[in-house]
């Protein structure tokens with residue numbers, strides 16, 4: 302028994318990837334007492350959770366929340382390439398060079414190792430809203446609320462749908478992969494202003510369907526094909542022919558200053574607004 306999350310790094314860390322990682326972490330940690338903890342970040346260098354029980358590991362959008370028996374919560378986030386890996390004791394850790402390790406949590410049965418986590422903080426569980434309270438409805442959460450997500454997106458009608466879908470305050474869980482694929486499937490150009498859309502509700506619903514369909518598997522696919530170079534219609538396919546019409550896929554970066562993200566679209570299937 303090696304890593305449970307073998308190959309996880311292939312998937313873009315979006316809502317479904319985080320949901321699945323937290324589910325596996327919860328399977329091995331919930332109800333267990335930590336036999337060792339290590340935080341390799343300056344602010345938590347002296348923190349020791351040895352002897353503390355893990356109550357639950359859960360996701361909120363792309364955030365990870367580890368709730369402990371001492372009523373503290375460990376909050377982490379993958380951003381671009383973070384990962385949690387699970388190993389049997391004595392197995393070699395393979396998630397990256399040792400200097401990229403940020404957190405180690407061990408029970409007698411598993412070593413759980415967090416690599417390249419740009420956010421690692423411990424806070425009272427009662428204060429979780431200070432780190433995830435700003436998030437819109439979670440596409441994979443038990444409290445998913447389609448009407449509220451649509452309402453939040455519509456609150457900024459002149460914004461592009463491409464930016465609105467990535468803003469986790471509107472709805473939590475969509476990153477650049479699902480944004481690109483979703484807008485292709487709906488025939489919408491990424492720069493279309495929200496106020497010009499006639500099918501916003503359908504776009505959001507379709508987004509949730511894509512995450513739900515992918516949350517149980519390591520390979521993210523929107524085409525239904527799991528082969529490595531067939532999983533996406535437009536994402537990371539610039540210059541390649543559209544799978545529907547053969548037109549070369551286009552790409553550009555756009556977004557608020559400092560938060561520009563790359564988009565992909567077919568100029569024929571997704572005409573400009």
Ligand SMILES: [Zn+2]
Pocket residue numbers: 543544545546547548567568569570571
């Ligand atoms: Zn096309």
